[in-house]
Amino acid sequence: MTKHSEEVLVLVIDDQKPAAELLSRMLASYGYQAVCAYNGPDGIEQAKRLIPDLILLDVMMPGMDGFEVLQTLRQHEATSRIPTIMVTAKDQPNDVAQGLQLGADDYIPKPIEPRELIARAKSKIEAHHLRQDLQSRTTDLEALLRVSEELNTNLRVDDLIRLLLYLVIDLMPCEFAAIYRTGDTGQVTNYVASYANGEIIDHYVDIHPIANRIGDESGAISFDNSQSNYIDAPYAHGSVITLRLADEIHGYILLLGNNALDGSRLRMFEGIARQATLSLRNAELYELKANLADELEAKVQERTRELEDAQQLLIRSEKLASVGRLAAGIAHEINNPLTPILLIMEDMLEDLKGGIAISESDIEETLKSAKRISRIVERLLQFTRQREQDQPSMEVVNINDALQNVFALSRKFLEHEKIDIEIRVDPSIYVHGNRDQLEQVFLNLLLNSKAAMPDGGTLTISSEVNDREIFLDFADTGVGIDAKQLNNIFDPFFTTKEDGTGLGLFISYEVITNHSGQIDVKSELGKGTTMTVRLPRIEDLEEEFED
The missing domain is CATH 3.30.565.10 (Histidine kinase-like ATPase, C-terminal domain)
Incomplete structure (x- = not known):
């Protein structure tokens, strides 16, 4: 976002004090703030401390000239991107080329025509602010991409809420953050909070006073807590956003601190909230699906056991039916060896009554027939025997x-x-x-x-x-x-x-x-x-x- 002219700070570095003050008054007449430095080392120090929006740098200075100052500024991370216009009586092509090679953004010769200076200054400042804004948005997009990737790797709601808290603490300038998940009736079902150092807080901070105030607002809301005292906490400023998908509220994110969030940080806050809402809803649906799957699996297992039991009953019933159809044949087969047993036993009884010794061959034949019956019965029992355990x-x-x-x-x-x-x-x-x-x-x-x-x-x-x-x-x-x-x-x-x-x-x-x-x-x-x-x-x- 482009600053208003009264918010723009220009650093003038010139060893000639009258020339530096003249440039300062010239800039002030157009609404710019100006600060002067009268030698190279002092100019470098003020540039690092103030981080101005523009530097007007004189080339011809004793000790450290403008080229050396420019080279030093470009080597320092904080000052490397500050737009710099070289100001000098020298406009020789070699000097211009040297300045531009060292990183100067523009070159203006003395004596300076005010309108030309302001036009060049305004152009460089606006370009610088656009680059800063683009860099900030790029950083925000990278941060949101990181948020999206990390949130979408967690499918458990509890883990997701805790991870979201750590991401908010890491990315947002605050001293306290809290995540609230709400149920269908608006009651808080999950709560986790932390200080900026990552320390988890057990104390519950009530969200309802500020939640009632924001109503149906979809974006981030900032409030002055020192005046309204919406939140019972020792912080001057706060920001809150509703985790809303369609018309359903899934929770809130609360940030507290002693400094208010600027516009870019509020945009970042809203981006995090959008990603968090989608990930939270996905996690809720995943848990619902998992619970349904568990219930379905339990029902399938129960039904499978019932079918297996029924199948075993059918097998036993059919086995008994098969044995029934074989009953006539089994009875006939048993009756065949039983007949000689009865006849021999009758003969043996008569022999005993008549005092006649029992024939050994009759006993052997009787035993042979009895064993035959035993084998038949054993085969039948072996075939119809049921296993004691449920599973065969x-x-x-x-x-x-x-x-x-x-x-x-x-x-x-x-x-x-x-x-x-x-x-x-x-x-x-x-x-x-x-x-x-x-x-x-x-x-x-x-x-x-x-x-x-x-x-x-x-x-x-x-x-x-x-x-x-x-x-x-x-x-x-x-x-x-x-x-x-x-x-x-x-x-x-x-x-x-x-x-x-x-x-x-x-x-x-x-x-x-x-x-x-x-x-x-x-x-x-x-x-x-x-x-x-x-x-x-x-x-x-x-x-x-x-x-």
Whole structure:
């Protein structure tokens, strides 16, 4: 901002006192303030102390001439940018060139024509003030960029407010600063304050008296606290600004000190407040989003647990349903060894009554049949046993052993239904999984194949292996599945059987998916269906057992 002429200070350096005073009166007549120095060293000292808006410098002076004075001024940071006009009777081209090379802004010869002097002085002073203003604005923009960068790196509201306080203390000329964050009803929810040295203050300074005064003002407001005493604090001056976004108030920034802020500092204050408001709102939205995400995650976890529990119930229900369908076959298989036991026991009872010794072969046959029943019961219990823990345990499973166990359990049942089974599975195939669940899947697929062959047929179970997966094919010679129904067979409660639950294939699909595998199906009406189970294989069996 350009100063008024009465605020402009000109330093005249000339060893000729009458000439210096003449220039001083000439400048004063046009409203400028002038100070005289009568030698080079004194002129340098006053320039450093007063920082004038312009220097009129005589070239020809004893001891230290004008060129040496100019060179010294340009080497000092505080005086290096003060515009300087060389004043001398010498207007030789070499002297002009030397002065300009040393950093002089202009050259005027004696005798001086007043209007020319004032015109040149005014031009240099205005240019100097414009440069100062540009430099100040550049500095302010750099400071605001720093504020923006630092505030936007913090997403927690509490951290952001504390960082904002330190930035305000660092950038603004004040002796006390406070940050207030307000809620929806205007109450203060966060407060932090500090002295200029960075010391945090616990004492609360009430903002409401000055907040009520500024009302809907959007810019920075300065007030004389020594007269109005808006703020209960021992400082003469204060400035406050509302952190406002649209029509919502998010808080206030309060500055206190014994000197009022000038226009450039107020502009800086407003720029900081704008950046602070945006960053504070972003932090609030981020925290809201984080809280919602946490709540959503908790709900998802709760729902997942409910689904897992429901899935376990479905698996158990379907397993019981499968066992029920096998009940007739199991009863028949147990009844076969039970019949000779009863007959032999009756014979043994008659022999005992008749005094005849019991035959050792009869005892061995009875024991053999009893052990057979025990094995049948053990396989059934092994298949239906539930794990004590909620989550199924995972282990190394030999696929061929699991299939043989299912086949042994259902062999008689399948023979009764005239189903031939061919198992061509590599005995060296291992996967990482839950044996009970995999056997349940294999039994479900076997029972589905049996249901598709009401008049008997052949079920072929074969395997293929590549570097990462195993492929188990359950291929039957049954009636096949209509192409329109293929996309629905894994849906819950979808069934084409009169006594079906519609859960067998759904649960099987879920189990295999949870084992990082998948089930594919191919079918042709009248020719049969092939269910293919794909599972990740164990590549290094020794390493898996070590783990």
